[in-house]
Each structure stands twice: as C-alpha cells, then as structure tokens.
Amino acid sequence: MSYDAETMERLFNPASVVVVGASRKTGPGSFNIVENLVNYGYKGRLYAVNPKASEIFGVPCFPRAADLPEVPDLAIITVPREMVPQVVRDCCERGIKSFILVPQGMAEADETGAEIQAELMAVLRAHGARALGPNTLGTVNVFDGFISSFMPITRRPALPTGLVCQTGLFLATDLGPSTGLGKGIDIGNQADVGFPEALRHLADDPRVKVVAIHMEGLRPGEGRLFLDVLRETVKKKPVLVYKTGRSAAGAEAASSHSGSLAGSYEVYEAALESAGAVLLRDTDDMDDSVKAFLRLAPLRGRRIAVVTASGGGGIMAADAIGEYGLELARLTPETLKALADIYPDWMEPGNPLDVWPAAIGKLYPEVFVKCFDLVADDPNVDGIICVAGAFEREGFNLPEFLA
Amino acid sequence: MSYDAETMERLFNPASVVVVGASRKTGPGSFNIVENLVNYGYKGRLYAVNPKASEIFGVPCFPRAADLPEVPDLAIITVPREMVPQVVRDCCERGIKSFILVPQGMAEADETGAEIQAELMAVLRAHGARALGPNTLGTVNVFDGFISSFMPITRRPALPTGLVCQTGLFLATDLGPSTGLGKGIDIGNQADVGFPEALRHLADDPRVKVVAIHMEGLRPGEGRLFLDVLRETVKKKPVLVYKTGRSAAGAEAASSHSGSLAGSYEVYEAALESAGAVLLRDTDDMDDSVKAFLRLAPLRGRRIAVVTASGGGGIMAADAIGEYGLELARLTPETLKALADIYPDWMEPGNPLDVWPAAIGKLYPEVFVKCFDLVADDPNVDGIICVAGAFEREGFNLPEFLA
Structure with a gap:
C-alpha cells in the first residue's frame, strides 16, 4: 500500500x-x-x-x-x-x-x-x-497534545524523540526513552498500518531528531519496504531498533502477542544493520542510546580519553573502551607536559587521566575542568569519557566540543 | 601471613x-x-x-x-x-x-x-x-558506626552486605550495592592487608549475608590463598566478583592505579568461577545481583514462568530466559485449565502469561495475584519473573514462595 x-x-x-x-x-x-x-x-x-x-x-x-x-x-x-x-x-x-x-x-x-x-x-x-x-494503545503526540491511551498518561515536556513500538508498555510507563517523547505509536497487531508507515511518518516530522523502534516482528513480505524506508530515514536522523522475540521462547511468545512472525534474529540483525539502524539489546540500552544521540554529536574517530575523579572508575571506562571497539587515545607530548605542571611530582599523567591526585588540597572542580580542557584540546583525542560528579561551569559545552 | x-x-x-x-x-x-x-x-x-x-x-x-x-x-x-x-x-x-x-x-x-x-x-x-x-579510603562499618573516609559519607540503615573494593568510588558514592552496605573495605594498593584477609573477615561476620568484590588484581603469588578463602566463604554465603582491568587498556590503567597486575581476565574468570564466585560484568550488575541474592532464595531449577501485565514485556522476559540459560516452564494441564476459567474465551493462557486480557473490566491487581498464585502452585515451575507495577497484598510473600 x-x-x-x-x-x-x-x-x-x-x-x-x-x-x-x-x-x-x-x-x-x-x-x-x-x-x-x-x-x-x-x-x-x-x-x-x-x-x-x-x-x-x-x-x-x-x-x-x-x-x-x-x-x-x-x-x-x-x-x-x-x-x-x-x-x-x-x-x-x-x-x-x-x-x-x-x-x-x-x-x-x-x-x-x-x-x-x-x-x-x-x-x-x-x-x-x-x-x-x-490490540493497540494507539498514539501519543506530546508536540500537539493528543493521546488515545486507555492507560492514563501524564503530559510531560516534548522531546525530539519518536518511538514506534509493538506494546503500550513503552508509551504508558517510564520504560523506553525516559528522557521523554515527542511522538509515539503502538502498532499493535498491524492489521493495516505497520512499521513502514509509522517510521515514514516520524522520518517526515522535522521535530523528531531520533527514532527508536521496539519491534516484535514485521508482517510477512514487508521486509523490503521497511528496509527501504529505514535507509531513507537514516539519511536524516538516527534510527535505533530494539528487536524482541530473539530467543526461540521469545519468538513463540511474540506470535501470540502481536501475531508477529519474529523470524531469525540473525537475519533481522544483519538486514537492519546493513540498512543503517543501530541495534539495541534492552530497554536500558534504548534509554541510554536515545539520550546519547539526542545530546552528543558523532565522534570524529575511535580515540577516546578518560578524564576521571576515580582511578578505579578510569579502569572501568578503559575496559568498556576495549570491549566496544574503541581505543584509548595517546595524548600528545604537549598535553602530557601541560598536565604534568598540574600534577604532583610522583604522578605521571596519562590516559585514563585520574584527576584526583592533581586535585589534592585544591579546588577539585577547577582542577577537573583544567585537566578536561587540556585533554579536549589534544588533536589525538576524538572523544572524552568523564567519570565525575556533575558540575557546571560557564562556557563549558561538552556537545560543542565533541562536534 | x-x-x-x-x-x-x-x-x-x-x-x-x-x-x-x-x-x-x-x-x-x-x-x-x-x-x-x-x-x-x-x-x-x-x-x-x-x-x-x-x-x-x-x-x-x-x-x-x-x-x-x-x-x-x-x-x-x-x-x-x-x-x-x-x-x-x-x-x-x-x-x-x-x-x-x-x-x-x-x-x-x-x-x-x-x-x-x-x-x-x-x-x-x-x-x-x-x-x-x-591509597585507600579505608573502611565503612554501618553495623557498628565507623568510617575512615575523607569523603563525607551519610549514614544509612545497615544492610547485610559486605564489600571489598579497590577504589573508594564504591564506598563514597551510590555505585555498587545501592541497596546499602553493612561493611565495606577499600584495600588500596595492598601493601599489607589484601583481598584474602578482607574476604575472610566478611566471611566470619554473621551479619554479612552476601559479599561483593571489586578487584583490579591480586598481589603476585596470592592467588592460591585467595581462592582457598573464597572456597571456604561460598560454603556460607554467596560471593560476587566484579573484576576490572579486563581489556589491555584497562589492565594497564589498573597497574598505575593500585599497582595491581591485572593478569589475563580469562584466567581470573576460570579460577574465580571454579572456586564458586559469581562473576559480574559491571556496577549495575553488582547492584542487581546483590539485591537478588539478598532477597531471593535460590531457584529449585531452570524452569521459569513469566507472569506479566504486558505481552511485550513477557516477550522481553522470554528473550532473557533464552539468553541466560534458563527455560520457559511448561505449565501443567491443571494450571492451564484453572487459568482458562479466568481468561476470556478467545485467549488460551500459556507461558509467558499475559494477565492483561484476563483483567479487562476487572480489578487488575486481584486478577494478577490470582494468576500468580495458580502459576506459583504449578509443580513444573521453579521460579517466576513478574513484569508488573508494584503492589502489595496481605499474605503474599515472593521470597517465601521461591524458597
């Protein structure tokens, strides 16, 4: 159609x-x-x-x-x-x-x-x-003020996120993008309107900056159309897909919930990724990824610095960098020299950069920002992971730096 | 020593x-x-x-x-x-x-x-x-009211959890077991007291029911002693280990943080698991696992039922059951028959058991508990995953049932 x-x-x-x-x-x-x-x-x-x-x-x-x-x-x-x-x-x-x-x-x-x-x-x-x-909760449109839900939904500020899901769980609870929504649609058992139309609508709405999808399964014969719409959409905005019914048990359950043929997860995974979607593993992953895509510009490359208030936290971040196909940036000699001036003699700064030893007896937020700025100016650094309590400083703009 | x-x-x-x-x-x-x-x-x-x-x-x-x-x-x-x-x-x-x-x-x-x-x-x-x-924040003893921390720590109610860590991050922040602590120790660079002594102390304290460990690395030559203490401890209480310094980058960072030789993660993993520890992947995992071990009795077996207020949530749970080596329980004909009496004609109840269709037009919590009770009495069911909002009812005791 x-x-x-x-x-x-x-x-x-x-x-x-x-x-x-x-x-x-x-x-x-x-x-x-x-x-x-x-x-x-x-x-x-x-x-x-x-x-x-x-x-x-x-x-x-x-x-x-x-x-x-x-x-x-x-x-x-x-x-x-x-x-x-x-x-x-x-x-x-x-x-x-x-x-x-x-x-x-x-x-x-x-x-x-x-x-x-x-x-x-x-x-x-x-x-x-x-x-x-x-078998649907229908739509939520925070931008324009409409819901069709039989579950009560409190109106929250609109965020530029679009969601297509196959269960009202994502629309009526704090699951999914807890950052909030702009538009959400539960396509239910897809007797008529399905994933391709829902995605196309969110692709065309300029207020939607990121699209998240929870999918139990496409209708038989609809794969090609959906992938075409997906390929067009990712030229304009990121599309994140959380596909459930991955295990045999889950696939069988999906068939009795939304009547979907879940199919082989490997086939879905390969097709969705090759069309440009970001695959998600669970609901937490959806929330984190939506936040990241809304708030952060894409990385220039894989070389990541860690600026941390905790040596132990820096190691956890380094582990994650290793596990997710990124690499620890090698700071330039100039950066290391400038950092050495802030650090006590006994500590040779590196990456991860544990700020704590430099901050002993000084104002910790000032030292943290100083270290961050030096690392941020390093041409060998494509992105920074901060492990720290939140603090604010005028003129400090992480998304701007990462752009 | x-x-x-x-x-x-x-x-x-x-x-x-x-x-x-x-x-x-x-x-x-x-x-x-x-x-x-x-x-x-x-x-x-x-x-x-x-x-x-x-x-x-x-x-x-x-x-x-x-x-x-x-x-x-x-x-x-x-x-x-x-x-x-x-x-x-x-x-x-x-x-x-x-x-x-x-x-x-x-x-x-x-x-x-x-x-x-x-x-x-x-x-x-x-x-x-x-x-x-x-290089330590020292100890936290909520049971008896002592801390040595230079970071301010607010006193919270004691929970029967013991923690051995190699960074103060776990003691001074909400990381780690956010459910709370009984005793925690940051062993720092282990010049003298190390992991074996710390674990032994928590093993011997009857107020500690679960021990969580964050480990960058053992001291050279200490592996056998630690594994011996671990084997003795797991006879009395579960021990959960979150080992960092897993990637090459993380291992190098661990060496400059606590002076630990992180060693090969695979070797640690095999040795710790064979000695009876539960391996954790990250800090969220630690929090969730500590809660589970504190609050739930061990499962009798691998056959899990899902009682859910959301068909979509049931599929997510079924996926997780498939992915973590558990299996979906096959409910007995008696249970299915008793459930069928609650359900509308058009729905054949199964596992996952989506309660929603049975609850349409009725009091949802009542129906949920009725379904739960029927599933809980099924001899084919070793454990239940509930996907539902929290509610309470007199005489309902999940840990008791699972025991």
Missing part, C-alpha cells in the same frame, strides 16, 4: 475525535479514554458514542455514530471484539476514514478473532478507511 | 581512633576525616594529631603521637607521602598496632614512592603492626 500521509497525520494529530464505547467510570482502573484525553489537555473537538449517556466528563455523547454532528478526523474504538466490525461500519457510513482499534482478541488470539479481523478489514477497504491496531 | 582477626576487627570497629594529620578545614572540599567521623556518629574515643591545634570539632588534638593519653586501637594516617614512615614510626612507638594509610603516591606511583613504601613496611614489621592501604 502506498504511503498515506493524511491518515498518519490524523492518527497522531486529529482536529476532532470520537471515542466509541466510551465508559463513564473514573479513577484508578477505569481505563477511560475520554477522561485521559480531557486530562491530557487535548484541544480538538471531542465526542463520545455510548447509548447510555448524553455526556461524559463534559464531552457530548451520542447513541450512534450516525448521530454525530460532524465527521471526526479519527475514531477510537473500544468495544468487545465481536462488536468491532459493526461499530467500524457505522463510523465509516458516517464518513470517518481513520481508526485506532484498541480491542484485543483478534487475529493474534484465535480463529474467531481472525474471522472478526477479516470482516473488519473488508469493511475498512470497502470504505477506503485506514486503521491502527487492533 | 596467617589471618589476623584482631587487626581486621580494629580496622572495622576500633574502640579508639587517632587521626594523624587531621585538618581544621570544614565544608565541601575539606575532606576532613575527623569531621566525617563525628558527623557519622562514631561512638568510640577519638583523638587527633596536628601540631597546630589543640582541638578539632571538639576532638582533643595533640602535637605528636607520643602525647596521646592512651594507645588507640587504630591510627588513620593522612599526611604527605614522604612523612608517612616517620609518622607511622611515632605511632608504633606509642604502641599502636593497626593503621589505615590514606596517602597516594606510594609503590603504585614512582620509584621514590616505592622506596617510601619499603621503608614504611620495614617500620610496620619491626613493630609487629599491620596496615590497610596506602
């Missing part, structure tokens, strides 16, 4: 939304999408469909989609699985073209679910409509 | 202490051991030696060790390196038998430092005295 920019925009940033199957419950455990949208500060026009209410949290509520006073950009569907095809048909007949389908129990579950999903897809195709899900 | 329990006890829990070279500075950057001891709440008798003061923070101060009104259990020495042999001699002549030597710049630094250290060792031997360090 060709890329549909308008659908993706409606999924993330609808001017008007209807929640079909909206509940009147409130408080912990109520999983009320209307309440969450209101609390999140959604500024668009909001409607609910529920035959038992005329208003929910101040939002006008109608018995059927046919009764809606306008055609909303997006319908969020949250009804039992067997009702989904009919409810979507009603919305389509009212003219709605974009859907977020929350319900579980579709093709990923059993034969009946697969039949329901087939019927649902036929309805969508007949009306030229598109859908995210089923 | 045979194990000297009395010296080790004095290093950790002296009834009386003199700080030689005590400073009168206070506040950030003053690194004042007397101030730190007073703030930490040390209850023993405390003295200072400094020719320029008669009192420091309410602690009586004397010009020379000879003037001390009693023979303290321990002297903490913090003077420039060239003064150390003479100052230790003065203390030995006053009858002091145990020392913590803070100064850097000894054998780990240069030829002069090696000469000073040789002279120092001759003084100690001539008087039958023992020393921890040089």
Whole structure:
C-alpha cells in the first residue's frame, strides 16, 4: 500500500475525535479514554458514542455514530471484539476514514478473532478507511497534545524523540526513552498500518531528531519496504531498533502477542544493520542510546580519553573502551607536559587521566575542568569519557566540543 | 601471613581512633576525616594529631603521637607521602598496632614512592603492626558506626552486605550495592592487608549475608590463598566478583592505579568461577545481583514462568530466559485449565502469561495475584519473573514462595 500521509497525520494529530464505547467510570482502573484525553489537555473537538449517556466528563455523547454532528478526523474504538466490525461500519457510513482499534482478541488470539479481523478489514477497504491496531494503545503526540491511551498518561515536556513500538508498555510507563517523547505509536497487531508507515511518518516530522523502534516482528513480505524506508530515514536522523522475540521462547511468545512472525534474529540483525539502524539489546540500552544521540554529536574517530575523579572508575571506562571497539587515545607530548605542571611530582599523567591526585588540597572542580580542557584540546583525542560528579561551569559545552 | 582477626576487627570497629594529620578545614572540599567521623556518629574515643591545634570539632588534638593519653586501637594516617614512615614510626612507638594509610603516591606511583613504601613496611614489621592501604579510603562499618573516609559519607540503615573494593568510588558514592552496605573495605594498593584477609573477615561476620568484590588484581603469588578463602566463604554465603582491568587498556590503567597486575581476565574468570564466585560484568550488575541474592532464595531449577501485565514485556522476559540459560516452564494441564476459567474465551493462557486480557473490566491487581498464585502452585515451575507495577497484598510473600 502506498504511503498515506493524511491518515498518519490524523492518527497522531486529529482536529476532532470520537471515542466509541466510551465508559463513564473514573479513577484508578477505569481505563477511560475520554477522561485521559480531557486530562491530557487535548484541544480538538471531542465526542463520545455510548447509548447510555448524553455526556461524559463534559464531552457530548451520542447513541450512534450516525448521530454525530460532524465527521471526526479519527475514531477510537473500544468495544468487545465481536462488536468491532459493526461499530467500524457505522463510523465509516458516517464518513470517518481513520481508526485506532484498541480491542484485543483478534487475529493474534484465535480463529474467531481472525474471522472478526477479516470482516473488519473488508469493511475498512470497502470504505477506503485506514486503521491502527487492533490490540493497540494507539498514539501519543506530546508536540500537539493528543493521546488515545486507555492507560492514563501524564503530559510531560516534548522531546525530539519518536518511538514506534509493538506494546503500550513503552508509551504508558517510564520504560523506553525516559528522557521523554515527542511522538509515539503502538502498532499493535498491524492489521493495516505497520512499521513502514509509522517510521515514514516520524522520518517526515522535522521535530523528531531520533527514532527508536521496539519491534516484535514485521508482517510477512514487508521486509523490503521497511528496509527501504529505514535507509531513507537514516539519511536524516538516527534510527535505533530494539528487536524482541530473539530467543526461540521469545519468538513463540511474540506470535501470540502481536501475531508477529519474529523470524531469525540473525537475519533481522544483519538486514537492519546493513540498512543503517543501530541495534539495541534492552530497554536500558534504548534509554541510554536515545539520550546519547539526542545530546552528543558523532565522534570524529575511535580515540577516546578518560578524564576521571576515580582511578578505579578510569579502569572501568578503559575496559568498556576495549570491549566496544574503541581505543584509548595517546595524548600528545604537549598535553602530557601541560598536565604534568598540574600534577604532583610522583604522578605521571596519562590516559585514563585520574584527576584526583592533581586535585589534592585544591579546588577539585577547577582542577577537573583544567585537566578536561587540556585533554579536549589534544588533536589525538576524538572523544572524552568523564567519570565525575556533575558540575557546571560557564562556557563549558561538552556537545560543542565533541562536534 | 596467617589471618589476623584482631587487626581486621580494629580496622572495622576500633574502640579508639587517632587521626594523624587531621585538618581544621570544614565544608565541601575539606575532606576532613575527623569531621566525617563525628558527623557519622562514631561512638568510640577519638583523638587527633596536628601540631597546630589543640582541638578539632571538639576532638582533643595533640602535637605528636607520643602525647596521646592512651594507645588507640587504630591510627588513620593522612599526611604527605614522604612523612608517612616517620609518622607511622611515632605511632608504633606509642604502641599502636593497626593503621589505615590514606596517602597516594606510594609503590603504585614512582620509584621514590616505592622506596617510601619499603621503608614504611620495614617500620610496620619491626613493630609487629599491620596496615590497610596506602591509597585507600579505608573502611565503612554501618553495623557498628565507623568510617575512615575523607569523603563525607551519610549514614544509612545497615544492610547485610559486605564489600571489598579497590577504589573508594564504591564506598563514597551510590555505585555498587545501592541497596546499602553493612561493611565495606577499600584495600588500596595492598601493601599489607589484601583481598584474602578482607574476604575472610566478611566471611566470619554473621551479619554479612552476601559479599561483593571489586578487584583490579591480586598481589603476585596470592592467588592460591585467595581462592582457598573464597572456597571456604561460598560454603556460607554467596560471593560476587566484579573484576576490572579486563581489556589491555584497562589492565594497564589498573597497574598505575593500585599497582595491581591485572593478569589475563580469562584466567581470573576460570579460577574465580571454579572456586564458586559469581562473576559480574559491571556496577549495575553488582547492584542487581546483590539485591537478588539478598532477597531471593535460590531457584529449585531452570524452569521459569513469566507472569506479566504486558505481552511485550513477557516477550522481553522470554528473550532473557533464552539468553541466560534458563527455560520457559511448561505449565501443567491443571494450571492451564484453572487459568482458562479466568481468561476470556478467545485467549488460551500459556507461558509467558499475559494477565492483561484476563483483567479487562476487572480489578487488575486481584486478577494478577490470582494468576500468580495458580502459576506459583504449578509443580513444573521453579521460579517466576513478574513484569508488573508494584503492589502489595496481605499474605503474599515472593521470597517465601521461591524458597
């Protein structure tokens, strides 16, 4: 299917939304999408469909989609699985073209679910409509102030990070980029919208500087398209991929969660890396890598200096340098000479540079910054790892230096 | 050297202490051991030696060790390196038998430092005295309320963890077991007291339930003794070892930090594991492992169930089970049948067990605990990984179940 920019925009940033199957419950455990949208500060026009209410949290509520006073950009569907095809048909007949389908129990579950999903897809195709899900928490758009989540999500400041995931875990918890998000999308069981479209949308949004992906598996036959989009995206911004379902046990579990064929991890790994993605190992790795790509410019080369307040910490950093294919920079004689003037006679400075002996009896932050500046000016140094407590000094700009 | 329990006890829990070279500075950057001891709440008798003061923070101060009104259990020495042999001699002549030597710049630094250290060792031997360090932060004893650190350390509740390290980083920061400590010792450059004695002391303290070790390197010729102590210790409590200086770069750095010969990591790894230690990869690993050994009983076997609030999280856990040599438990037909009664028709419960579909429209914590209990009673299950927000329920005791 060709890329549909308008659908993706409606999924993330609808001017008007209807929640079909909206509940009147409130408080912990109520999983009320209307309440969450209101609390999140959604500024668009909001409607609910529920035959038992005329208003929910101040939002006008109608018995059927046919009764809606306008055609909303997006319908969020949250009804039992067997009702989904009919409810979507009603919305389509009212003219709605974009859907977020929350319900579980579709093709990923059993034969009946697969039949329901087939019927649902036929309805969508007949009306030229598109859908995210089923089995999805939907989207989070911190930039523009929209969520579709049934889990309550507190609005935090937007960060230029985009996330595509296959579980709401990343959107509704502190997992993933704890630094924060700009836009996130849970593609669920990918009945319609899949990874290629989601990535393309984030690639095209200039507010997104780094894209992180949590993937259980692509749809059969979709690999080439996804890799093409990936190759185009990495020309503009880094793409980090955390692929789960790596072990046999994990792959089997993925099949019953999102219905994905996890496939051989080695094949995914080779294909993703050759297309320019950075492979991640776990959720901590995602968080650290997103932070690094957001805040640091790329290294000029592999020669790393360690400036440390702890000799032991310097050794740990040197170990990591050895283990991750980097090398310890050899400081120039000029740098070593300038450093020697700061150090006591008994210590010959080197790399790792343990600042502590130079700082004994002096102001430690001053000495640390002096040492850092000397190392930073060394032409043999492509990057610096600092092991130190955080401190600030005017005019000190690590990302600027590393650029 | 045979194990000297009395010296080790004095290093950790002296009834009386003199700080030689005590400073009168206070506040950030003053690194004042007397101030730190007073703030930490040390209850023993405390003295200072400094020719320029008669009192420091309410602690009586004397010009020379000879003037001390009693023979303290321990002297903490913090003077420039060239003064150390003479100052230790003065203390030995006053009858002091145990020392913590803070100064850097000894054998780990240069030829002069090696000469000073040789002279120092001759003084100690001539008087039958023992020393921890040089180049050490000394000891932390949370159980009994003693520190020798020049970095200020806030007293936290004691945890049954013992730590032997070769950098003060682990004692003075939140690195290492962030759960807290009972006793910690920085063995510095190991001029006298080394890893075997430190480990033996922690092995013998019944308040210590888990021992973590950060090691740059053993002294030449000490491997057999250390492994013997390790083998004895693991009969009583788990010993976790984080060995640094693994890469060539790290090993070289270790030599100039603590004067250790890091040696081949593979040799260390094989020897430590065969003696029963658990090898750690990094500081996070230390923290996680200490927590696990403190709080969880050993597994009965390798068959692990995953009870999860997130399908995606279950797959991540299944991946980890595959990667760490464990296996996904096959739940018995009885358990699966009992679970099926909780689940909607469309979902066949399995392992990982995604609780979410069973909890839709119900009280999630109740359903989670019900699922957990059923899985916990399954004879095919040796351990459970939970992926869930924290919640409490009366009568629910995970460590008890796992025992």
